[in-house]
Amino acid sequence: MEMPDLLFRVDSQSPLPLHVQIKEQIKWLIGKDLLKPGDSLPSTNQLAEQLSINRNTIQSVYTQLKDDGLLLMQKGRGTRVAGEDEIARFKASNSHFAFAEKMIEEAREANLSAEDVLLSGFAYMQLFGQRRNRQPRYLFVECKDSSCVFYLDEIKRLTSAEIRSMDLSSLTEEEAIAAIRGADVIVTRSDLAERLKKFADDAGKTVITVGSTRDVPLLLNLVRQP
Template identity: 80%
Template structure:
């Protein structure tokens, strides 16, 4: 996106630190596809000058988002939004953007002060409970033999994990990669593990291979992941 620097805005009166404001704005723009994979971001000097803040603040934000897998920082090429695979994974793990937008639109219709609403929501979470823990997501790939089915059934019985089974022969490679990226743990037969390891490594995921229904330690390992 050309002139992407014009998208950003900071409020020195906000209770949120400046670096948090900028980081969350970049995540929002990526989540809402206003910044697309490969789009350039302003240089640290350009954005610092535009927002009248210290260059080191922008550098820190870019570095954090690089660690999160959302940005690429390459000498001679500047800072860009990460590739499509990384961004798709981010959006799958953070589906709240549309809900937040709808909530804010409803608040405006009711003439509610948005700053008060957001800060009250944060206070509510602090006062009345921990954030809801996301269920771990298991992906069982090509698990049709008895040992695979045993583990799948036991994981469903013993945990609250989100369990999905997949027949990769019916999917394109792109769809299989997307499914692997959305899972926390991939479970498959030993003869398929090597084939899938490359995709799992790229996504930073764990593969657990299933051998025998008598392999109780493996089942315990699965449960610990949940």
């Protein structure tokens, strides 16, 4: 699919640098399925001419997104959106697009400047964001035997992490996937590890298998982190 003209817009008066504006627009289009795996992007010359900015700015954006795994840059084939697996992983770990869209719509309905709301949010994060670091979230899946209980008790003792237990038989697949995406670390029995690994990998999460001795140091290291 070729990109339509005037899809991208930049504002030279914005406090955000031009390269950040373009990069975030491309990520938004990918996150909202307006750019799909394999779609072609304009060449650096085409987009630079369209936006009346330096070609090197576009080249820098494309290179950054290539390094992030979102774009493919191949001589003779131009610049394209990465494959389905890469984009699925990106979406799984970046589920904020719909939330941001809803927030902007609500701001406009309240006759507020969406730009002012976003800038105020950015200022708030700079001022207070570091003071409100959330605690890690652990998800224990089908962990009812003694070894799981030991790790669960250790995490409760050594950290103030959020802990949730999940029984697969009581949830739909969609509910289980949502729970996995909401956790930082998934702890489960070794016989369930392979079943969960695909969902966890897609969401960029860590799976710890109780009963595997090589995972014991990793888990203990995780729970001892402040």
